[in-house]
Amino acid sequence: MMSVNTEHQQQPKGGALDVVLWILVVALLCGLVVVNHFYGQDTSMLIRAVIGVAAFAIAIGLAALTRKGKQALAFAKESRTEVRKVVWPTRQETVHTTLIIMAAVAVMGLLLWAMDGILVRVIGWFTGLEI
Structure with missing residues (x-):
């Protein structure tokens, strides 16, 4: 069949x-x-x-x-x-996941901010323009 x-x-x-x-x-x-x-x-x-x-x-x-x-x-x-x-997550799982995501976003934000600051200074040094 x-x-x-x-x-x-x-x-x-x-x-x-x-x-x-x-x-x-x-x-x-x-x-x-x-x-x-x-x-x-x-x-x-x-x-x-x-x-x-x-x-x-x-x-x-x-x-x-x-x-x-x-x-x-x-x-x-x-x-x-x-x-x-x-199968929906429990309240505790949701809170923990949210906190982990918030921490990861904060760390990435700080890293990007630091990289931006470094790149601005390096490019300013190369071009002779101080910002």
């Missing part, structure tokens, strides 16, 4: 419905911006916020119906599963 690698299989192209859905999504979001701009001063902030959230949710819902939207949802679900597998 042969295993099938689905990652490298050719996905079918989106159809006319995908194009129509994406046009609706863009039109809805652009319309939301235009309406908010023109009616921003006359309408309550709460009403604008509710309408904005509703329009955005509808746009996301329409986008999720497209082929790319379905792929994005599948990716988000897989990412969530992978994040659950991550």
Whole structure:
């Protein structure tokens, strides 16, 4: 029996419905911006916020119906599963790592400052310009 690698299989192209859905999504979001701009001063902030959230949710819902939207949802679900597998460092490990990094940055800063000072003096000596 042969295993099938689905990652490298050719996905079918989106159809006319995908194009129509994406046009609706863009039109809805652009319309939301235009309406908010023109009616921003006359309408309550709460009403604008509710309408904005509703329009955005509808746009996301329409986008999720497209082929790319379905792929994005599948990716988000897989990412969530992978994040659950991550072993996060303890607070103590985080503090120790942060202190080590801060010390390394301080040491490198001092070294670069010293090298800069030496190079300025050497170049000043060669050129005859004292700084």
